[in-house]
Amino acid sequence: EAGVAQSPRYKIIEKRQSVAFWCNPISGHATLYWYQQILGQGPKLLIQFQNNGVVDDSQLPKDRFSAERLKGVDSTLKIQPAKLEDSAVYLCASSLGPLGRGIGEKLFFGSGTQLSVL
């Protein structure tokens, strides 16, 4: 079974530039998540999609971050303009359905995109 695919693996930009990350979840997974992982911290949820609808974006800095999942499969996360504090690993994850609906519902993570903002 192919895992969650993310690209690029690394990105270096200057502050105030824009950047976009791409994620392709595991085939058939309806729920997709974007997490931000700052060095030395655990992942923090930015946004959760159920198919192509947003379920939770309460922790997404909407003045500069945006995300979409137009066809309910692939997703992109954009930052515009980037700030120094956005330097982090951006992890995409997917699950068959929303967590908590059934015991054993599992979250699968991609390898992440490491963003450095200079």
Add this chain to the structure above:
Amino acid sequence: GQQLNQSPQSMFIQEGEDVSMNCTSSSIFNTWLWYKQDPGEGPVLLIALYKAGELTSNGRLTAQFGITRKDSFLNISASIPSDVGIYFCAGQNPEYGNKLVFGAGTILRVKS
């Protein structure tokens, strides 16, 4: 908001030793999960716990869901070099929208 406190922050042990780490919270969780993250990779699920008091094993790993539902423990027996990595606990509760809340991680280094 909910926070998970993991300890220790890091540990450096001899190969063959047993390892213990824990996770505590001021909030109650209905599910506790333990993940391992290798450098340059995403976290991978090790063990999931769904009931207070539950004790679950996965090979050399054993995890327990605390009776109070506010803590969890992970033990690794007879550590080997490939156990190196960062171990995260995560909690989940429908009252908080089933969002996974992660601890800051325990860094494990093994001396061979």
